[in-house]
Amino acid sequence: MKIGLYFGTFNPIHVGHLAIANHMAEYSDLDKIWMVITPHNPFKKKSSLLDNHHRYQMVQRALEEYPKIEASTIEFSLPQPNYTVYTLVHLQEKYPDHEFCLIMGEDNLKSLHKWKNYEAILENHEVYVYPRISEGVIETRFDNHPKIHRVAAPIMEISSTAIRNGIKEKKSIRPLLPYEVFQYLDEMNFYKS
Numbered sequence: 001m002k003i004g005l006y007f008g009t010f011n012p013i014h015v016g017h018l019a020i021a022n023h024m025a026e027y028s029d030l031d032k033i034w035m036v037i038t039p040h041n042p043f044k045k046k047s048s049l050l051d052n053h054h055r056y057q058m059v060q061r062a063l064e065e066y067p068k069i070e071a072s073t074i075e076f077s078l079p080q081p082n083y084t085v086y087t088l089v090h091l092q093e094k095y096p097d098h099e100f101c102l103i104m105g106e107d108n109l110k111s112l113h114k115w116k117n118y119e120a121i122l123e124n125h126e127v128y129v130y131p132r133i134s135e136g137v138i139e140t141r142f143d144n145h146p147k148i149h150r151v152a153a154p155i156m157e158i159s160s161t162a163i164r165n166g167i168k169e170k171k172s173i174r175p176l177l178p179y180e181v182f183q184y185l186d187e188m189n190f191y192k193s
């Protein structure tokens, strides 16, 4: 099977994430999408980060109606911070019959040259990149790269940061979250202080 790995902190998962995952599941050659919840992105501070378990619960609840998309906890048992190259090696050893591809927004492509062993990632895996409005430029080394494929997915400018800030400021952010995620956050009183 050809699996698209959609890595993220998902603090929390929002409808922008879901729209991308669904677009990839429906309009690409990928058989399945695994949303990999990252305990600790090497480029991000851990402050205001909910426990892995809660972020996983929200991803799982958001995906109940999407049979082609699954939540993956594979990084929970790997060393932190989570370097994607190690996760990919681990997954390929565990599932030798699957072909793993990466799904990322243009914002991540702009920093890919700073990722640990990014050359090894590109040597062994295809990368599907969808448009996302963000600062910075894409390194010329990635222009016309044979392993990097552009996907015309919709652009939805929503971020988990804006959602967390909105909740803190007592704004309604309800349309930005899948309903089950909104319910969970609200019941648990997350991000309110």
Ligand SMILES: Nc1ncnc2c1ncn2[C@@H]1O[C@H](COP(=O)(O)OP(=O)(O)OP(=O)(O)O)[C@@H](O)[C@H]1O
Residues within 6 Å of the ligand: 007, 008, 009, 010, 011, 016, 017, 020, 103, 104, 105, 106, 107, 108, 132, 155, 156, 157, 158, 159, 160, 161, 162
């Ligand atoms: N609105 C969106 N549309 C498309 N891709 C998105 C959107 N928000 C996040 N992504 C992408 O989803 C992946 C996981 O994102 P992440 O969990 O960091 O969400 P985020 O909203 O950017 O979070 P934060 O604001 O906390 O940094 C990243 O590859 C990121 O580029």
Ligand SMILES: O=C(O)c1ccc[n+]([C@@H]2O[C@H](COP(=O)([O-])O)[C@@H](O)[C@H]2O)c1
Residues within 6 Å of the ligand: 007, 008, 009, 010, 038, 040, 041, 042, 043, 044, 082, 083, 084, 085, 108, 114, 115, 116
């Ligand atoms: O491997 C790296 O060097 C590396 C550097 C920065 C980010 N990543 C991964 O990229 C993924 C997207 O992160 P995020 O927080 O933007 O959703 C997440 O799984 C991070 O661990 C990986």
